[in-house]
Amino acid sequence: MALLPWSPNNNVFGSVWLTVLSFEALLFTISIAFILLAMAKERTELRHRTAAMVDPLTGISNRRAFLQDAALMAKRHSGHPRPTAVLLIDLDHFKSINDRFGHALGDRVLEIFTDAARQSIRSSDLIGRLGGEEFAALLPEVGLENARVAAERLRQSVAETPIETAAGPLSVTVSLGLALVAPDCPDLPTLLRLADEALYKAKNAGRNRVCWA
Ligand code: GH3
Ligand code: MG
């Protein structure tokens, strides 16, 4: 108020400046309200988008997000001299773990497995939970030998890390199917099908092993 021009009749409330100032304050309040509303809407949208893409138990990509990101990544790395690999991973006899130790421990096994899997691959590789106790990873530019090493590292780290339960340590194993982009560059669905066939082989051969297409 001290900075406002002096009003001759000294009637502050009748001054046009007060009207201007009040109008400005009103505009300011309305703008802030709109900005806050827009921010809240954006946060809600982000939360919904994340919920649609992230598996709530393990915090990694769900099936939809994995398939979407993997298709993009496989395409981006196609033509590279070192091929891209797909790994399908399935926990062995998981139903029996649930049956013997309860669903809550089963959930914990899935979380512990996810941590082990993330540590066995590069941070630039993709990993996702396809559903239940089945997971997939996309390893771009690895080649067969490195992909086998990564798969074997993961298999071993799960097998060698028993999970503490009230009834004592529980040993968990996984079976893995591995497929590589062939020179004729098949698409992701073909790669996943090949990896699934390899996983089936690993299960039939006695589980706790890596097989490749
Ligand atoms: P295999 O070695 O042949 O893979 O046998 P499996 O018992 O692992 O496979 P199966 O498909 O028979 O059983 C999978 C089980 O996984 C059945 C289902 O109840 C359980 N499951 C699926 N999702 C979840 C989950 O989010 N949490 C828990 N605790 N269990 C789950
Ligand atoms: Mg299983």
Ligand code: MG
């Ligand atoms: Mg399964």
